[in-house]
Amino acid sequence: MSQENAIEVRNLVVHNTALTAVRGLDFTLPAGARMGLVGESGSGKTLTALALMGLLPMGWQANGSVRHDGVDLITQSDRALSSRRGRTISMVFQDPLSSLDPVRHIGQQVSSVIRRHTQASKKEAERRTVDLFRQMSLPRPEQLMRAYPHEISGGQRQRIMIAMALACYPQLIIADEPTTALDVTVQKQVLRRLNTAVQERGSALIMITHDLPIIAAMCDTVAVMYAGKIVEMGPVAEVFRNPRHHYTKGLLDSQPTMDNIALDGSSRLASIPGMVPPLHSLPAGCAFHPRCAAATEQCMSEVPTLDDGPRRAACWHPIGATVPMEVA
Amino acid sequence: MAANDTSLVPPLLEMRQVTQTYALNRQSLLGARPQLTVLDNIHFDVRPGEAVGLVGESGSGKTTLTRILTGMEKPREGHVFYDGRDVWTGGAEHWREFRRSVQVVMQNPRSSLDPRMRIGSSLLEPLRSLKIDGDHAARVFEVLDQVGLTRQALERYPHEFSGGQLQRIAIARALMPGPKVLIADEPVSALDVSIQAQVLNLLKDLVNNLGLSLVFIAHDLSVVAYTTSRVSVMSAGRIVEVGKPMDLFVRPQAEATQNLVGAILTVESGLAGNALG
Ligand SMILES: Nc1ncnc2c1ncn2[C@@H]1O[C@H](COP(=O)(O)OP(=O)(O)OP(=O)(O)O)[C@@H](O)[C@H]1O
Ligand SMILES: Nc1ncnc2c1ncn2[C@@H]1O[C@H](COP(=O)(O)OP(=O)(O)OP(=O)(O)O)[C@@H](O)[C@H]1O
Ligand code: SF4
Ligand SMILES: [Mg+2]
Ligand SMILES: [Mg+2]
Numbered sequence: 279m280s281q282e283n284a285i286e287v288r289n290l291v292v293h294n295t296a297l298t299a300v301r302g303l304d305f306t307l308p309a310g311a312r313m314g315l316v317g318e319s320g321s322g323k324t325l326t327a328l329a330l331m332g333l334l335p336m337g338w339q340a341n342g343s344v345r346h347d348g349v350d351l352i353t354q355s356d357r358a359l360s361s362r363r364g365r366t367i368s369m370v371f372q373d374p375l376s377s378l379d380p381v382r383h384i385g386q387q388v389s390s391v392i393r394r395h396t397q398a399s400k401k402e403a404e405r406r407t408v409d410l411f412r413q414m415s416l417p418r419p420e421q422l423m424r425a426y427p428h429e430i431s432g433g434q435r436q437r438i439m440i441a442m443a444l445a446c447y448p449q450l451i452i453a454d455e456p457t458t459a460l461d462v463t464v465q466k467q468v469l470r471r472l473n474t475a476v477q478e479r480g481s482a483l484i485m486i487t488h489d490l491p492i493i494a495a496m497c498d499t500v501a502v503m504y505a506g507k508i509v510e511m512g513p514v515a516e517v518f519r520n521p522r523h524h525y526t527k528g529l530l531d532s533q534p535t536m537d538n539i540a541l542d543g544s545s546r547l548a549s550i551p552g553m554v555p556p557l558h559s560l561p562a563g564c565a566f567h568p569r570c571a572a573a574t575e576q577c578m579s580e581v582p583t584l585d586d587g588p589r590r591a592a593c594w595h596p597i598g599a600t601v602p603m604e605v606a
Numbered sequence: 607m608a609a610n611d612t613s614l615v616p617p618l619l620e621m622r623q624v625t626q627t628y629a630l631n632r633q634s635l636l637g638a639r640p641q642l643t644v645l646d647n648i649h650f651d652v653r654p655g656e657a658v659g660l661v662g663e664s665g666s667g668k669t670t671l672t673r674i675l676t677g678m679e680k681p682r683e684g685h686v687f688y689d690g691r692d693v694w695t696g697g698a699e700h701w702r703e704f705r706r707s708v709q710v711v712m713q714n715p716r717s718s719l720d721p722r723m724r725i726g727s728s729l730l731e732p733l734r735s736l737k738i739d740g741d742h743a744a745r746v747f748e749v750l751d752q753v754g755l756t757r758q759a760l761e762r763y764p765h766e767f768s769g770g771q772l773q774r775i776a777i778a779r780a781l782m783p784g785p786k787v788l789i790a791d792e793p794v795s796a797l798d799v800s801i802q803a804q805v806l807n808l809l810k811d812l813v814n815n816l817g818l819s820l821v822f823i824a825h826d827l828s829v830v831a832y833t834t835s836r837v838s839v840m841s842a843g844r845i846v847e848v849g850k851p852m853d854l855f856v857r858p859q860a861e862a863t864q865n866l867v868g869a870i871l872t873v874e875s876g877l878a879g880n881a882l883g
Contacts, residue, residue: 318798319769432664461664461825462869470882488799494876515877532803533873534832546810547832549803553768 283345284309284450284482285330285367290342292325292334297557299325301506302342304584309449312476312483314493314514316529317503318554323486324372326503327452330484331369332359347449365395368443370472372455375435378427385423388442395446410441414471433464440472447479454486469496490533494518502526505555505565512589522591522598524570525550564594616690617651618819619675619708619787624648624684626670644670646843648684652787657813657820659830659851661866662840668823671840672791675821676708677701706736709780713792715772719764725775726760732782745782752816753778753808770801777808787819788812794829806833827866831855839863 284307292300300322307313315323329340332351344351347366351359363369371377379387388410389403398406404423411419414437427435436456443451456472457465473496476483485496493500494514501511502523510523521527531548552569555561564582567573572595584590626645644667652658662668673679674686677693686693688704696704709732712718719728729746732738750757753774764772773793780788790809794802810833813820822833830837831851839847839854841862847854858864868883875881 318800462827463663463825463865466869466871466882473882489871490799491871491873491876491881494873495871495879495881496876518873518877529799530873532800534803534806534828545832547803547807549807550800551804553770553801554798 282309283307284311285484286343286345287330288343288345290326290329290340290344292322292329292338292340294337294339299338299506299557300329300340303508305501305508305511307450307482307484310480310482311499312485312497314497314500315484315486315503316488316490316493316500318488320554320557321503322506323503324454327369327454327484327486330452331363331367332356333363333369361395364391364443364448365446366448367450367452368446368448370436370439370443370451370453370456372458375427375432377439378435380427382426383424384427384430384438385425388438388445391442392445406445407441410445411438413475414438414441415467416441431464433460433468436460436468437471440468440475444475444479444481448481450482450484451476452484452486455488456485457492458487458489472496490518490529502529505560506557507565507592508584509566509593510591511584516589520598522589522596523566523593524572524597525566526591527597528569564592615653617687618654618689619821620649620651620687621671621675621681622649622685622687624650624671624674624681624686626667626674626679626682644843645674645681648843648845650675650838650845652819652821654786654819655813655817656836657810657822657834659834659837660821660823660840661825661827661830661837662862663825663865666840666862667843668825668840669791672710672789672821672823676710676789677705702736706738706783707786709783709785709788711773711776711780711788711790711793714796715769715776716764716796718776719772719779721764723763724760725762725764725767728764728775729760729779729782732779736783738783745784749778749781752781752812768801769797770804773797773801773805774808777805777812781812785818787821789821789823791823792825793822795824795826802829809833825866826870827851827854828870839866 286306287303290300290303291298303326317323328334330344330351334340340352342352385404385407389407392398392403392406408419408423411422416422416434416437457468460468469492485493487493497514499512500514500517501508504525510517510526517526518530521530528550532550534547550569555565561568563579564577567577576594582592582594584592624645625647627641627643629639630642648671650671660668674681680694691700693701693704730742733742755774755778794805797805809820812818822830824830837849837851837854838845839860839862846860847863854863855867858867871881
């Protein structure tokens with residue numbers, strides 16, 4: 279593994295005894311790079327993140343290889359993984375209230391992460407915690423040290439979670455829907471703080487969300503997941519401006535943004551018909567075919583795989599493919 | 607005047623000078639309980655067949671306004687009028703008509719439907735509780751048709767449906783009593799992007815095809831702009847600006863409106879690299 283990569287994921291499969299929820303992911307994230315992971319509810323984003331963190335729920339198992347910091351995380355012991363979490367790799371969860379301890383002071387919770395992974399004294403760890411709070415633009419950082427989670431707003435709690443994830447300058451941060459539970463105005467502040475903090479530390483970032491504008495604002499590359507697989511990946515601007523997979527295109531078209539609605543009330547949003555298939559009865563061939571207007575016989579029986587190149591898509595009839603290439 | 611210009615028609619549902627306060631916990635043992643003014647002298651209305659929006663940051667008072675507009679809560683001061691008559695003093699017959707004619711769709715379809723009840727029973731429930739007579743089965747089929755669900759749905763339970771389908775079911779249930787006004791409080795924020803569009807289109811169709819009035823509440827201005835033709839902006843319990851969605855976007859006057867407009871992220875602004883400012 280080259281140290282230039284924050285993480286290399288090969289054929290990651292996440293399953294329990296009955297279901298396979300993540301069905302063979304491959305991606306590489308160079309050090310300091312940022313990848314967005316987008317997909318519908320139930321497409322396997324959170325299970326992917328938890329597999330990388332070694333935090334899969336009871337009954338779930340990961341196979342494949344996940345190279346990070348010179349080791350394969352899949353084969354690491356629970357102890358080795360837990361000494362790594364918060365230090366080389368850390369995660370921000372969607373719901374901060376359920377991941378903070380309700381009966382301990384916030385300051386104590388953050389400074390104990392610092393103490394666990396560094397030689398810092400109690401005093402030093404507390405000083406660094408106050409600094410972190412200040413960096414996250416949290417109001418009255420000293421008082422906040424002695425506040426309980428329920429005494430602060432959702433946006434403030436999420437910034438605390440980010441501070442905690444960043445405390446030890448990890449090589450990789452995984453943020454799972456970090457702002458979905460927040461109001462739009464607060465959302466932007468939190469993203470801005472996350473953005474600069476990640477930048478200052480040179481950490482790599484995996485940003486999980488179903489919100490495409492957030493990925494456009496925060497990431498260099500994007501991987502689009504559908505039913506446990508990556509169906510398209512590449513540089514954000516190219517994927518979003520010229521999607522090749524029909525699901526990606528459908529997602530982009532169904533955004534109610536200023537770009538695609540007339541404000542006189544006359545417009546209709548494009549929407550993807552149907553719904554995400556349940557894991558226990560995935561359609562044969564391309565899992566998206568029942569919802570795809572371009573589906574052919576081939577799509578219904580043969581599984582498309584990601585093609586090669588910088589703009590990969592798993593589609594038998596990718597958008598734009600019929601446009602003749604310029605001949606040299 | 608165009609056939610669908612409703613601006614000269616009197617409001618169907620209206621609140622005037624509504625103020626609502628809640629008592630907070632005492633700060634000290636003997637002190638008075640401090641009061642929180644959640645709605646401050648609010649005027650809000652919707653005309654027949656009109657779709658109006660209500661936007662505002664979290665905690666600005668949107669859900670409280672909804673509760674008062676539907677009669678779930680009595681305002682401390684001010685009045686709510688349905689069809690020109692004060693609902694709190696209009697008598698039992700008018701109250702019944704009001705409750706039947708104003709229905710709500712909430713944010714989370716999964717928690718608003720009873721998990722142990724078949725969809726069919728959930729749909730009939732409002733007719734029973736509002737004691738509405740008539741051919742209930744026919745009404746169920748009619749409403750299923752309006753929201754694009756098949757009859758198979760009736761025998762099934764909520765856990766057998768996706769979020770988007772459940773929100774359709776919740777909308778169907780709200781339509782059962784034949785309301786004139788539908789109030790939707792963040793109806794799509796719990797749904798996937800690809801499904802959000804389906805539900806937004808459905809709400810729009812209901813306004814156009816059934817002549818329903820819609821009050822659409824959200825904190826995302828672009829979603830509201832898509833569904834409505836007149837938007838009120840709330841901030842800290844007051845309505846600080848009212849306008850057409852286009853005008854609010856292009857020339858936001860109030861600071862709260864400017865903040866909401868500034869908070870909108872789009873794919874293009876994100877790619878341009880200036881979205882986070
Ligand atoms: N603890 C669990 N027990 C059973 N099934 C689970 C569990 N966690 C996840 N799943 C299933 O695995 C699939 C992938 O779930 P995952 O949480 O990774 O989706 P996601 O992409 O993060 O979705 P969301 O956008 O809703 O967070 C889903 O079908 C889900 O129902
Ligand atoms: N029963 C109550 N007792 C005391 N305070 C309340 C009560 N209900 C609401 N509040 C307060 O009133 C204010 C307005 O709340 P409301 O739920 O109406 O806001 P909202 O605009 O719907 O916010 P959101 O976008 O987060 O749903 C908030 O400060 C809230 O904490
Ligand atoms: S493989 Fe076929 S069904 Fe799948 S996205 Fe491409 S065209 Fe559509
Ligand atoms: Mg998830
Ligand atoms: Mg609310």
